[in-house]
Amino acid sequence: MLEPIPLSERRRDLWLIAGFLVFASTSVFVDRLAALDVDFCGQRSLFGALCWYGRNLDPLFLANPQWLRVMSGISAWVFGPLYLLFAWAFWRGVDAVRWPTIAWAVAILYSMVVHLWMEFFGPAPAPHPGLLTLIYLPYVLLPMLALARLRGERPFSRVRA
Structure with missing residues (x-):
């Protein structure tokens, strides 16, 4: 029989929860407007x-080409609500969130490859690529951390002793 692992024993999950809440905020306050x-x-x-x-x-942010508006719309209206769901599920320790979070992480990493490629090699290259890399780094790190955290089949449960 399985029992949930309390959040007090999953302290590192607090970083993921905080990241999801910050991403939810940027989805609402920036991506929605960009879309x-x-x-x-x-x-x-x-x-x-x-x-x-x-x-x-x-400069790409201000140029806001159509492909970026589409990506911003997905972030605002699909990922934004998912971030709140993920934060809640990680807080509560809901194993069922594993596959949706993995799907999100893969989608974000794919979109970041496209986005960063266009930032550095597209028609409106960033004037300070190192600084821009630091700004976008959380959008690469959080999904990678989530993938590492969710590598087990039941990340929030253990066999009852």
Whole structure:
């Protein structure tokens, strides 16, 4: 018979939970707007920080080509809610979240290959590629950590003694 492993014995999961919650926030506050092609630098814009970011660090973000709007839409309306589900499931120790999280991690890693390739070799290359790499690094590390964490068949359960 299986029993859940309490969160107090899975302290490292708190890092994944925090990462999922941060990603949920960026999905709502940035990706949703990018998917809708909001002009971050428009007159009287409330998005001054995002305009500065695009002008100084990430010109592709401001160019916002159609493929990036599609990826941002997937992040906003598919992954955004999933991040909340993943955070809850990791908090509660729900083994059933394993395969959906693995599917998400593979999808994110694939999309990051495309995104970073275009950031560095596309028509609007980043002026500071090292800094941009650091900014996007969590979007590579979190899925890799999730894949490592979920390598066991029942990551949140153990055989009852």
